[in-house]
Amino acid sequence: MLASGGGSNFRNLHRHLQESGLKGQIVLLISDRSGSGAADDAEDNGIPVAVIPPKAYPTTANFGEALLSSLQAHSTDLVVLAGYLKKIPVNVVEKYANRILNIHPSLLPAFGGKGMYGLRVHQAVFNAGVHFSGATVHLVNNEYDAGPVLLQQAVNIRDCNSPEEIARRVLAEEHRLFPKALDIMLDHEISIEGSRVKIKENIQ
Numbered sequence: 626m627l628a629s630g631g632g633s634n635f636r637n638l639h640r641h642l643q644e645s646g647l648k649g650q651i652v653l654l655i656s657d658r659s660g661s662g663a664a665d666d667a668e669d670n671g672i673p674v675a676v677i678p679p680k681a682y683p684t685t686a687n688f689g690e691a692l693l694s695s696l697q698a699h700s701t702d703l704v705v706l707a708g709y710l711k712k713i714p715v716n717v718v719e720k721y722a723n724r725i726l727n728i729h730p731s732l733l734p735a736f737g738g739k740g741m742y743g744l745r746v747h748q749a750v751f752n753a754g755v756h757f758s759g760a761t762v763h764l765v766n767n768e769y770d771a772g773p774v775l776l777q778q779a780v781n782i783r784d785c786n787s788p789e790e791i792a793r794r795v796l797a798e799e800h801r802l803f804p805k806a807l808d809i810m811l812d813h814e815i816s817i818e819g820s821r822v823k824i825k826e827n828i829q
């Protein structure tokens with residue numbers, strides 16, 4: 626798992642895997658900075674932590690190589706971005722094609738893209754006056770928030786009075802949606818047809 630921030634999705638997925646009989650295991654938490662809530666929590670739970678700041682590398686490709694070497698050292702076969710704010714380098718996207726999940730706190734493709742993260746998303750949703758926002762789990766490609774959608778859940782925000790209130794409501798939904806998406810990746814094969822994700826037979 627890769628995380629930059631508070632790590633509520635990280636903690637939620639960790640708990641989900643423990644409660645569901647460990648059909649998957651978090652083998653490594655990578656953060657782009659030290660002192661993130663997710664990294665602290667991983668350490669408390671005996672999960673190895675690697676801090677890999679992009680700025681420590683002369684090129685994006687070098688940064689990608691550092692990520693790849695950590696991922697491969699821990700025999701990672703699925704990469705989960707849980708509030709990870711840096712762009713995933715092309716060499717990592719290619720190596721883990723259709724094996725990188727991201728969660729975004731809106732109904733993509735609305736309110737996504739470069740610079741759309743955290744409260745900025747919910748502020749834009751609030752300003753637009755829409756009645757529904759939501760959460761999206763998607764596969765990661767080389768563009769911000771643009772990969773094929775795996776799961777999506779709408780949230781009624783008509784009575785929300787602030788971006789913060791929208792954020793709380795959407796985050797609660799993220800905590801329901803992300804475990805379902807993880808289960809799909811652990812239990813099923815998927816394929817991509819055009820922009821659509823097809824979920825194939827159960828592989829358990």
Ligand code: GRF
Nearest residue numbers: 631632633634708728729730
């Ligand atoms: C979530 O809203 C997620 O959708 C976005 O970043 C936030 C991370 O929250 N990508 P947390 O650190 O998991 O609490």
